[in-house]
Amino acid sequence: MTLNTVKKIFKKHGFPVYFAEYGKVALNKENNEKGYKTVFLTYLPYAYAPSPDQNICRYAALEDYHVYLPSRLSVVKKELEDCFKSYVFDIYTDDSPIDEKIAAEISGLGIRGKNSLIITREHGSFVLLAEIISDIEIECECRTPAYCENCGKCEAACPSGALKDGRIDRERCISAITQKRGKLTEEEEALVVKNGLIWGCDRCQEVCPYNSGNKESDYAKSSVKLTRLTSSDIDGLTDKQFRDKYFGRAFTWRGLNPIKRNIYLIENKGENK
Ligand code: SF4
Numbered sequence: 001m002t003l004n005t006v007k008k009i010f011k012k013h014g015f016p017v018y019f020a021e022y023g024k025v026a027l028n029k030e031n032n033e034k035g036y037k038t039v040f041l042t043y044l045p046y047a048y049a050p051s052p053d054q055n056i057c058r059y060a061a062l063e064d065y066h067v068y069l070p071s072r073l074s075v076v077k078k079e080l081e082d083c084f085k086s087y088v089f090d091i092y093t094d095d096s097p098i099d100e101k102i103a104a105e106i107s108g109l110g111i112r113g114k115n116s117l118i119i120t121r122e123h124g125s126f127v128l129l130a131e132i133i134s135d136i137e138i139e140c141e142c143r144t145p146a147y148c149e150n151c152g153k154c155e156a157a158c159p160s161g162a163l164k165d166g167r168i169d170r171e172r173c174i175s176a177i178t179q180k181r182g183k184l185t186e187e188e189e190a191l192v193v194k195n196g197l198i199w200g201c202d203r204c205q206e207v208c209p210y211n212s213g214n215k216e217s218d219y220a221k222s223s224v225k226l227t228r229l230t231s232s233d234i235d236g237l238t239d240k241q242f243r244d245k246y247f248g249r250a251f252t253w254r255g256l257n258p259i260k261r262n263i264y265l266i267e268n269k270g271e272n273k
């Protein structure tokens with residue numbers, strides 16, 4: 001009964017839902033002050049066709065999901081609270097106390113790709129995970145984790161060789177490198193230039209067969225896209241002015257300097273223009 005009611009509430013607001021036992025997926029199993037028992041795991045598809053001159057990876061060119069998703073999920077939370085009074089329902093996006101990828105696998109939300117990402121059957125891997133965690137107890141429908149079709153296209157397409165045997169080397173991943181603060185090594189600089197994006201990297205997702213039939217998602221359709229930034233957009237801005245100008249964009253979370261460094265590298269302008 002409880003399981004079906006929760007499913008109905010998520011469905012009513014346009015979200016799929018999968019269940020995992022909190023104790024099996026918590027990052028710190030010893031520390032559970034709120035008495036969490038169940039994770040309601042969901043996702044937001046964000047696929048769309050990039051513009052030809054796009055230089056920001058796909059998720060970051062949309063309105064920040066850290067704002068969009070909690071706002072959409074707050075309606076689900078409210079309805080759960082009305083339905084199951086006296087229980088706690090907390091929303092998490094990114095800063096979660098659980099291992100989202102393990103939760104996604106055992107709950108049946110998706111399978112693990114060789115590119116280290118979670119792939120959903122319906123929307124491929126261009127999805128953003130989020131969850132509501134509760135102290136309500138629900139019998140979870142756990143699955144045995146499955147693996148992708150192992151075609152190897154993601155490994156072959158990775159411009160930096162960061163993928164090997166289903167693992168990602170974060171030190172070599174260009175998405176992580178574009179988000180680093182401070183001066184990059186010469187090798188890192190070369191990788192940023194080779195990839196050509198000022199923020200993030202989508203290569204290992206673009207080539208994955210599970211993403212080939214993706215239609216533009218509702219979130220992508222409704223979002224005002226900002227797909228390209230050049231030096232003329234940021235020259236002369238202070239960090240605060242940059243954050244104000246691009247408020248509500250995920251690429252601002254590290255401030256102006258990493259973006260500016262990446263733009264200058266790609267435009268070959270040197271550091272001290
Ligand atoms: S995001 Fe880019 S650099 Fe990182 S693993 Fe995927 S293809 Fe390689």
Ligand code: SF4
Nearest residue numbers: 113148151152154208
């Ligand atoms: S590209 Fe192939 S190997 Fe890589 S995640 Fe997709 S299906 Fe798996």
